[in-house]
Amino acid sequence: MSNCIAIDGPAASGKSTIAKRIAEKLNIAYINTGSLYRAVALAALRAGRDLASIDRGFLDTLQLEYAKDAAGGYELKLNGAFPGPALRTPEVAAGASLVATRPIVRDYLLDVQRGFAGERMVVMEGRDIGTVIFPDAAFKFFVTATPEERARRRLAQDGEAADGATLAEVAREIAARDKQDSERSVAPLKPAADAAVIDTTGLSIDEAVDTIIGRMTRQQEEK
Numbered sequence: 234m235s236n237c238i239a240i241d242g243p244a245a246s247g248k249s250t251i252a253k254r255i256a257e258k259l260n261i262a263y264i265n266t267g268s269l270y271r272a273v274a275l276a277a278l279r280a281g282r283d284l285a286s287i288d289r290g291f292l293d294t295l296q297l298e299y300a301k302d303a304a305g306g307y308e309l310k311l312n313g314a315f316p317g318p319a320l321r322t323p324e325v326a327a328g329a330s331l332v333a334t335r336p337i338v339r340d341y342l343l344d345v346q347r348g349f350a351g352e353r354m355v356v357m358e359g360r361d362i363g364t365v366i367f368p369d370a371a372f373k374f375f376v377t378a379t380p381e382e383r384a385r386r387r388l389a390q391d392g393e394a395a396d397g398a399t400l401a402e403v404a405r406e407i408a409a410r411d412k413q414d415s416e417r418s419v420a421p422l423k424p425a426a427d428a429a430v431i432d433t434t435g436l437s438i439d440e441a442v443d444t445i446i447g448r449m450t451r452q453q454e455e456k
């Protein structure tokens with residue numbers, strides 16, 4: 234069994250926030266795997282590459298590593314630098330979802346993700362952690378919320394960075410990504426058969442975190 238707490242789910246469901254809090258409470262590492270797909274898209278956009286035809290040669294030019302940032306958490310470095318807000322633009326989000334449909338990209342990033350976790354206990358958050366990256370994860374959660382609530386959360390989160398985007402635009406961007414992520418043939422977004430589905434629509438962040446920690450505690454007691 235892998236020492237991984239897998240947290241998967243659709244965009245803006247609260248995965249990163251919840252995963253980070255759980256890692257802090259348990260004093261273990263937290264890894265956001267979406268940033269890997271975002272970094273591949275960002276690098277390809279910067280290089281003027283066609284996102285739909287990224288090949289192994291291009292991937293081999295990238296240097297991707299998780300390193301401790303100023304706040305002491307692990308963040309992704311692309312070619313030796315923390316990309317910062319450049320990873321969070323709507324263009325990069327859409328590009329990430331596109332490159333994530335390519336088996337060559339997923340295969341390449343699978344090794345990076347497994348290599349990071351190794352023996353240590355880690356909270357890993359993404360789309361396919363419980364289904365593909367660590368199918369034998371010790372704990373698996375699928376965090377979700379209604380599309381309306383997720384659009385509302387993303388708009389509130391991005392604030393000015395959203396470039397004056399309306400709720401309807403954010404909802405459309407999220408719906409397009411949900412569709413592409415769920416319908417792709419490799420590692421589609423779906424709950425693992427043995428994942429606990431946590432609908433956070435009516436929950437605060439604290440309530441969602443407490444629900445997950447409570448379930449982990451019960452699961453351990455039942456062993």
Ligand code: CDP
Nearest residue numbers: 244245246247248249250386390436437438
């Ligand atoms: O990682 P993911 O895209 O799934 O979501 P996130 O970036 O963790 O959360 C999106 C926004 O929703 C953040 O601003 C969170 O603070 C907020 N949120 C919330 O309002 N209520 C929750 N239960 C979870 C997250």
Ligand code: CDP
Nearest residue numbers: 244245266267268270329330333359360361
């Ligand atoms: O934060 P948010 O939920 O909006 O997105 P993210 O977690 O940063 O992921 C960006 C995109 O990367 C997703 O829309 C997926 O297409 C892809 N992704 C993936 O395919 N597998 C993962 N484990 C993580 C992200």
